[in-house]
Amino acid sequence: MKGLFDKIGTKTCCSTMSKSDKKKYNVAMGNVLDMKTEYKMVQITGKLKLIRDSEKFLFFEYYNRIYPTIQNFDKSLFKTVVLDEGAVGPLSRGADVMAPGVIKYQNQSVHFKKDDVVGIEILNQGIFAIGLCLIDFEEMLLKKEGPVIEVYHIKNDMLDQNLI
Template sequence: MYKKHLSKKEKKELVRKLASSGLTRFAELFKQCEIAILLDYDKFAIYVADGVPVLFRRVGDDRFYPTLYILNVMLNRGEAPPIPSLVVDQGAVKPLLNGADVMAPGVTKFTKEFEEGEVVAVLEPDEKYFIVVGYALMSSAKARSVQRGKVVKNVHRLNDVIWRECLNIIKRNV
């Protein structure tokens, strides 16, 4: 891992990319933050704003994903998630936490419509916390009409390496 403070120019470019990818709430957060840091690991990079792990990117993937840490902080504050989300049944939770993709039969509710390729978050059955972040393999409209198949590719889940690094960042306060 290497740590890099983003220059004003790099921060501005990050804000532009976030705004163009529909993550305007995060663009505003990075625009207003005092210190923006990039923590670069072998397979992913975590973007930290004022000591809080906010976003990550995987090597070879152009998408920005919010960390489960920031999504759960927002949920606990009563803020609406900045990305579409869906709810799964109890039977889907354990496989998802082990890295499985979200399958159509396990989805019980869509909180917001989404298209194929969009970044999506997954809530546990009681809707108290997010357990997975990934990208849609089919639109929410199509997912409602099918009985089988993968709906969301699981990219980040509770207790994975990104989650553990986020907790380490908070403990260290980069």
């Protein structure tokens, strides 16, 4: 999938995040938002929202699923899949993560389930992208080919650079 944040038009709405929205995020993510801090919710489309504090974007919500930004990724909250440096080019051009790349470093990746939100780490470089698992880890090992993770957000896209 081409990244969500490659070419974003103008935002449709920006408002202060309500206490009930903060509670929703805290229940879903494990108390990640301070209830006393003011956060902004930026509505991009009917399916895409961004959450930011005064400095940077923290999360995005796409089809009612919450994802961290690369800058706000926490390995204690989300699983991580490791790929080698050869994945940077294809990911930067909009490719999804394919099974052979994950299988190569399966011992360094956390086993994931279908619909898990994961960070995609480039070996010795850190988190490079955020995506959604399309299949279970075990199914990937059996199939050994095809797309495994749909990528929504990559390093240096408009969201990562705070250009939205």
